[in-house]
Amino acid sequence: MSNTIDFDERTAKAVEAMYLTPDVVAQRAEVIKALAPKPGEHLLDIGAGPGLLAYDLARLAGENGRVLGIDTSEPMVKMARTRCAALPQAEFEVGDAVKLAGVEGAFDAAVSTQVYEYVADMDGALKALHRVLRPGGRALILDTDWDSIVWHASDRRLMQRVLHCWDDHLADPHLPATLAVKLRRAGFTLMRMDVVPMTSLGYQPHSYAAGMMHGILGFVRANGERHGLSADEIQTWYDDQLHLAERGEFFFSLNRYMFLAVKPV
Ligand SMILES: C[S@@+](CC[C@H](N)C(=O)[O-])C[C@H]1O[C@@H](n2cnc3c(N)ncnc32)[C@H](O)[C@@H]1O
Secondary structure, X not given: OOOOOOOOHHHHHHXXXXXXXXXXXXXXXXXXXXXXXXXOOEEEEEOOOOOHHHHHHHHHHOOOOEEEEEEOOHHHHHHHHHHOOOXXXXXXXXXXXXXXXXXXXXXXXXXXXXXXXXXXXXHHHHHHHHHHEEEEEEEEEEEEOHHHOEEOOOOHHHHHHHHHHHHHHOOOOOOHHHHHHHHHHOOOEEEEEEEEEEEEEOOOOOOHHHHHHHHHHHHHHHHHHXXXXXXXXXXXXXXXXXXXXXXXXXXXXXXXXXXXXXXXX
16 A cells, blocks of 8 residues: 655655765766757656756756746745746746646656656556657656665565565555556657666765665654554664664665656657
């Protein structure tokens, strides 16, 4: 059962901090390289979150281009507007990936990173994406598959139970495995798929892995009971990670999958 996260003000700040780590900065560079935005293009960022990617896209699209970021979370939209205040070509609106108000064929390209895994109606979301792109328009989608996690723990069974509970924060924790099929069904041509790994060999406080550790702790504390996880077990899981970190034995590796597709002409 999915019990997706409420992207309120506190969570928005936590996401912003995690997405400013070098791991996610490097991920954004990969996304921009694959999307290759050009000056003057009209770009859509679906689930723009704190606006970090939209900021980079707006600078690349330039004053004659346009970037529209939409997000269901008002605190995220507010944060993105503040971040991009000096870039008049960037605008942000509250909106839903499944509804995507807007003119048919209005965008040269669209991105959606770490968003569709939260969306229950993926066929509806891809239909909306297809509609707002012009023929020949590019769609870049990046999501995590939680089957790809390799995370060292002294008690592997406890780690599995914690991660099983964490799966509840998404509508589909394994979206990448079926995304190519869904894209084709929605009328897209798949151009390429790349793996973007997030790895930590050793613990760094300012890292994606550290952010995940704290995010998972908060979520599992609030939702662990449904999975039979006691407060003591959750604390044991967390303390183990701290001990492994102290001993230089921390290891975290998780894959994100980046799909570039085109709406045929
Ligand atoms: C993990 S954040 C990713 C933010 C941003 N795409 C990035 O990579 O920096 C997920 C974002 O998706 C948004 N979101 C979730 N479901 C959505 C939906 N149905 N439509 C639009 N945005 C959605 C959330 O509000 C949140 O800002």
